[in-house]
Amino acid sequence: MIDGKKVLFSGMQSTGNLTLGNYLGALKNWVALAEEYECFYSVVDMHSITVRQVPAELRKRARSLLTLYIAAGIDPEKACLYYQSHVSAHAELAWILNCYTYMGELNRMTQFKDKSAKHADNINAGLFTYPVLMAADILLYQADVVPVGADQSQHLELARDIAMRFNNIYGDVFTVPEIYLGKVGAKIQSLQDPEKKMSKSDENPNASIYLMDDEDTVMRKFKRAVTDSEGVILYRDEQPGLKNLINIYCACTNRTPDETVKEFEGSGYGVFKEAVGCAVNDVLRPLHERYSELEKDKAYIDKVIRDNADKAAYFAGKTLRKVQKKVGFPERPR
Ligand code: TYM
Secondary structure, three states: OEOOEOEEEEEEOOOOOOEHHHHHHHHHHHHHHOOOOEEEEEEOHHHHOOOOOOHHHHHHHHHHHHHHHHHOOOOOOOOEEEEHHHOOHHHHHHHHHHOOOOHHHHHOOHHHHHHHHHOOOOOOHHHHHHHHHHHHHHHHOOOOEEEOOHHHHHHHHHHHHHHHHHHHHHOOOOOOOEEEOOOOOOOOEOOOOOOOEOOOOOOOHHHOOEOOOOHHHHHHHHHOOOOOOOOOOOOOOOOHHHHHHHHHHHHHHOOOHHHHHHHOOOOOHHHHHHHHHHHHHHHHHHHHHHHHHHHHOHHHHHHHHHHHHHHHHHHHHHHHHHHHHHHOOOOOOO
16 A cells, blocks of 8 residues: 555566557556556566667667557656666566576466567576566565456466465565456457467567557558458357457447447448447547657656656665565665
């Protein structure tokens, strides 16, 4: 609890171009939850270097991501928006937690398996211990709740296990975090292969809607989206491409799948795809406008980065000192 409010933590990697999946699975919920909770939203640039990055690109993307958080509607006066690399406690706690996490647990992580297959020439130790850094992110702020997309639930489970293990040994040190999954946006799939998640790193640009795509591109990508030959608009697993489009439509318009199926009863796929494209553009338009205004205000963004790093470091430092004491590190004489 901070000032009587429950604490929320979440983060995004400043790698690649953000997709509609990132927005509907995470960012949209972040905005909605920001009033109710004391929120920490990090640009997790330390996670990003588990895959090789071009330094200047990484720096640019990190800033752009933080700006996008604000453009999406998060008020940096209320929620703490900061770069993970500005708060060294993340790395320090991650080291300690590494000593309380088993190789077997990390070996089971499906994202590690996927990413090591994708980057076979660079299967580094950071990629392997990545979920421990993620646990450190969350536990440092004593987060009660963590809003993420479904692809992160295995990492979240591990963070909970590590917290409980640590608490069992040392008493109540960490809050055990709960996962928060949105109702319809938690699992946005590729537009070209509905069995795969929509991902920043997909080689096929038609598979993902990028948050910075212009309106024509969005319409074109939906027009080309893979569906099926059933020809009826129903919400069911047998029609995964259509199900994904319905999920996107619902997440953008706050409708339910049932309402959507009724609304488009008797319509062809072409009509529905156009409606989905329009609904997505309605969401992206204000985001683009706000982003381009904010981008110009360099001094404002710099101030947000500076002030919020201090705020995050203050809360993170409190937990880190407690943990260091528990595990037996000597106190520094004053
Ligand atoms: P990242 O950067 O891959 O994704 C950021 C957020 O977007 C969600 N997401 C999706 N949701 C629905 N459908 C999709 N297709 C989709 N793709 C991505 C992700 O679930 C995530 O919520 N390891 C994390 C970042 C992280 C973090 C943390 C998150 C680091 N530390 C602590 C929460 C708490 C990641 O790589 O997310």
